[in-house]
Amino acid sequence: MSTVESYDPEPSDRRDPLIAGLGALATGAPAGLLDRVAARWVRVDAAIGDVYVAMTDQGVAYLRAEQDEDEFAASFRSRFARPLLPGGSPPPALVRALRTGRAEGLHLDLRGLRPFEAAVLRAAATIPRGEIRPYAWIAERIGRPKAVRAVGTALGRNPVPLLIPCHRVTRSDGLIGQYVFGMPAKERLLRMEHVNLDEVGTLAAKNVYFVGSDTTGVVCYPSCRDARRITPAHWHGFRTLGQAERAGYRPCRHCRPGGAAP
């Protein structure tokens, strides 16, 4: 290597305009940069009791009902590998979402999810309050009709239960199915949202999974708001969607029934 005539001024040499100019290029970091890296946790009173919520600058990233903040922090870190710092008071949109089950206007940070998981959760997020859909419905919605079991796994990993209502996804056979906060919590939530669980169960026991109205010619899931308006005189039950379609019914545009019988 050729030797360069070495002129090495100290950075403090302000008589040299170039050195002074370079020194003046140092600048302060903008405010809020820490929140690009670290998440903040808050505790919020939710329908199922107190939950811990972690938020990034993008939105709500994680919600769990752990024993205490240490357990929540450990679970957050093992999943996200980001620092977790205490947050201030929870944002009003979050409090409202957890109190009412309506998550409109609340930003979610779902960056850590695989595309399949994200698709499953986006589909689950469309299920209206007061209604339920089978796992197979989600699988069909996302174009992976055979991936029913994987749908269940993805819902079980839902980072933001309650905010993405994975509790509204139940088994095709009328049973309520697994839940990240346990089956009793799932049933309690669905009853709070006025899902007609008892009716769905009674119909399933009689092998009825779809119901139609002969005035509208439309067939629905039994929890669909349209199905619940059918008067007894015009009510018809079906075991499969195919049976209903052969009888001249078309699938409801709200609940979009699909899939096979269990």
Added chain:
Amino acid sequence: MTDTDTRLPIVAALTEDLDTGFVALFDAYRDLVFSAALRLCGRWADAEDLTAEAFLRAYRALAGYEPQRIESLRPRPWLMTIVANLWRNTARSAARHPPPAPLEAAPEAADPAEPTEQAAERSETGRELAALLGELPEEQRLAVVLRHVADLPIAEIATILGAPEGTVKSHISRGLKRLRLLYPGSSR
């Protein structure tokens, strides 16, 4: 400037609790990391990305370190090594996949992401000099920025760049020489 006074409380905090320690690390070095990142990247938004990514990588590395490794950590050169490597990688992948040519490529064009107060404080010549740094080859640019913007000692820059001190000095000299040719009013 010595880093020893800053180092000890950070290492102590990191040993005590990773997340509290991380905030201490962030607070101590955010301005240093951001200044270096801004003068390496040249654009405010890229510098924010690089700073955030470097600190996140630092956190993830620390989470996997044994306590002895944290106790012997020299946070400043360690952190700046992450910054330098990250910048080299981004610069190289950007060179392989060049973005579409910017419409406002003029060096005096204001950085759209830079807050206006900061931009107003900075002189025209400062912006010009910042743009000229982009003319330097990678290692010269790193050496000049770490030495004269970040104000780090030669020995520490040698650690950061993984090069002998002589090589670092040579990068700095060559870099300054080139800047003097390009920077009006700086001839000595």
